Amino acid sequence: MNGLFERKYIIQGIFIAVAAIIAARLSYLQLIDKSYLLSANNNVLRKMVIYPARGVILDRNGQVLVQNEPVYDLLVTPREVKELDTALLCELVGIDKEGFERRMATARAYSPYKASQFEKQLPATAYAKLQEHLYKFRGFYIQNRTVRSYPDSIAAQFLGYIQEVNERDIERSNGFYRPGDYIGASGVESAYEELLRGQRGVKNVMVDAFNRPQGSFAEGRYDTLAVAGDGLISSLDKDLQILAEKLMRNKIGSVVAIEPATGEILTFVSSPSYDPNMMVGRERGNNYAKLLHDPYKPMFIRPMQAQYPPGSVFKVVSALTAQQAGMIDEHTIFNCPGGYRYGSGRVMRCMHVDGPTQLIRSIQHSCNTYYGYTYARMIDQRGMPSAQAYGLWRDAVMKFGIGQPLGIDLPGEKAGLLPSADFYTKRYGNAKWGSSYNISLSIGQGEMGITPLQMANVMAIVANRGFYYRPHLIKAIGDKKIVKPEFTEKISAGVDAKYYEPVIEGMSRVVNLPGGTGYSVRIADIEMCGKTGTAQNPHGQDHAVFFAFAPRENPKIAIAVVVENAGFGGTWAGPIASMLIEKYLKDTITLPQYIQDRIYKADLLPKPKTAKPQEVVKSPPAKPSQPSKSPEEEEEEVLFVHHSALARRYD
């Protein structure tokens, strides 16, 4: 033994010290710092969002209007991307190198550590190919979800569409939505969003270092199930809707048919329409821009957003309100010399020289003179100032759902126009104005605008002899078939049932007596009550209007058809209404084939005047997913004319 023996202790001391340092470090890593446990979980745990199936929408007979179709989103977590075969990925996804860089930059900008959308809505074929190679693409994941699919490509404006949420949607939802989610943006999709969307689920999946799924975490104890959205049953009759859209092809206008006993809307056509499938899939952005710039404005929901001076339909309301007010009755006679004279020698012309005319005949012949006198009585002869009488008249008219939104279950419904007494007092500087100042209102012209929906609703009121249910498009919600309470409330139009008979008789004669304007479209075995009309159009040819209900007793359908720029109502709108009613009630069409063909083939789109394609080219490229304005806002149509302009026409 030499004297260096003690150095053994130094050496052993060093060994012990180093072991102690290692032990200390380990106790820090394993006992104190919990972040490593978290990181290990982050490594292997992927929270897969399970998107619920959006509620399916059926028609009133249980046929599918909207269903879901699976698509696959490709997500990327930029920080995990490593040794990527960019060329292969680009080829499989169908993008170029630039597109790849752009998408990666967007994803990185969102978050380097969180997964975000790389490419959305890959079709099933692309998905299958990609899935095979996915293990090569570290940091990329596939996410299943569903998109809407419309088997018959109908009812686009009613069904509406869904789009990716924008920041405002996310903010408003208090975090319910996340970037990449979809939200109903118009139509039923928007109105019933909260019911349709369902509830997201989360599945915790373990993955290995190459991102390959390795099974569920903790036997799925922390998973939540996705809850599918509620299904909706629409009041639409799919077959009738298909026929109506076919009839309205190449025409601008609307068809609204209502079941009077319930307020359920059977047909809701806005023409020109578009294929709702255009608003789905990867071409959506382009299609959306195309639709926005379409000169015929297919995104405009005409049945509830277009407003026309109602014309003859308003005579029905005038006749009813005047009877209720006691200003006329069934036997009241006014003489028609071919026009109504008012003010200082001005004349509101009539189509015919009707001579002494009773109420029924006034409806049958649509006598302007009769309603000029009636309006004059309502405003000037009620023993009160005209403005006050006008107020009473206006209240009575509004009870028919005119001049206010009806409360249909779609967003964006317009109220129409029915000016208040103050409007005229302001316009004429004092309250000394009388019926002659706005006599055109008596026949539904001038400062009056009503939507096709409101027209159809007036028909439903007449069919019901005095009441209506709010027109609606969804008749039952979910498995329990819940009906919204506001749609079961019976609303009175303020006119007693007995006053309806002469009006209905007049409308029946329009269709069923030879010489009536609707005689050519009468339906065998069914007593249809209808009325042709013409909505003034200061911009061009008048709009054809036909409204009707049938059968006379126990009516099943009330309808309003508007065909813009089509002139006289009996020619175009009448046959359309007649065919739809017959189809609905008897499931056949007996109208002569040549009339049907004429309708199907007619192209009434106003070509050169409205279509300005060069404007589309000049306009800056649209931002497809987030329009700064909704199409509804951009497409406000003004169809009103100053009544003085009308008055000049009658002179």
Place this chain on the structure above:
Amino acid sequence: MTNPHRHKLFGGEVDWFTIILWLLLCIIGWFNIHAAVFDPDNPELFNMNTNYGKQSIYIFSAMVLAVTILIVDAKFYSSVSPILYVITILLLIAVLVIGRNVGGNQAWIPIGSFRLQPSEFAKLATCLLLGRYLSTQSTKNPNLGTLLTGASIVLLPVMLVLLQPDTGSALAFFALVFVFYREGYISGPWMLFGALCIMLFVLTLAFNQWVIISVIAVVCALGIYYFRKRRKAITSLIIFFVISTAYVFCVDFVYENVLQSHQRNRIDVILGKIDDPRGQGYNLNQSMIAIGSGQFWGKGYLQGTQTKYNFVPEQSTDFIFCTIGEEWGFVGSMVVISLYLTLLLRIVNIAERQRTAFARIYAYGVASILFFHFAINIGMTIGIVPIIGIPLPFISYGGSSLWSFTILLFIMLKFDANKKGIV
């Protein structure tokens, strides 16, 4: 001196305590290799094509090897040491010429399906020759010439291994400094000096050199004030300041101009100078996540997600400790560390009871090499030393490493069992 663990066999009393430690480490190794390569979809226990299957064979053959070593006469190892050393040196040269390039290192010589790694055996040959050479020198008066010759024996294989280049294996030889210290060729202050050098080296790389120099200056100034009445101390402190300042600049120069970029990178990551979870630091980060997530009791055998799902690289070889840390937790880690520490202390005790200088020096060599591997391997998985690819003795997967450590250990046990005989 009677010990219940000793037994008359193999021509003497074998230290069974050490053999049990060795066996435990091998078994722990096998289980963790199994866990590291475990495939949940294909959970057969024994498959010769997998790492744990092969490791079974390696362990078994290591046992055969151990018995053989204990049977062979102790004199053989001493007499053969010069030849063994020469052969090893030749092999190290050969590997540079015909070796297989594995992971950037020219380290393997393929012999059939087996891959021979001469650097593993170079440690054994070096320890033996060093023991033999130093034991022939007078220990009463350790002189500089002996130290330099001894150092040359160590540095020759180091140079060759560095040429492969296998920095990790080369560094292991430096652990033999403990041998020189124990034998009196290096004094305590020089050891302290060496430790200071290493510390300054790391600190210089970790911090700005001017910060380090300022700190040294402040320390020296305080020292000078404290020893203001002792001139000699003041002189020493001033010399210390000058030398350390020069050293710091040297380190910086070497770091910037001599080290290869991947080595610089590894050092940078370990020192926290660059944060790059997907680059060089990725391995370290995943390794620490694996160990840290083991918590107190561990996740359980075959339950480690980091291990099972391949987040940790090289997990059956260099990073095997991750599997231990993750699946067996703090408790398991402490057991393994205790086993190593016990083994190391035991070897030192064995060394000290040898009657010949050769056996003692050799045993210290074994302790030094094992200590280095233990400290550096575990140290790198927990982020306190740079990532240097060296195996954890007896636990890491691989025939070369298991056999070379086994041979290293059992030759020492043979000397111990035979210590009454003359070597």
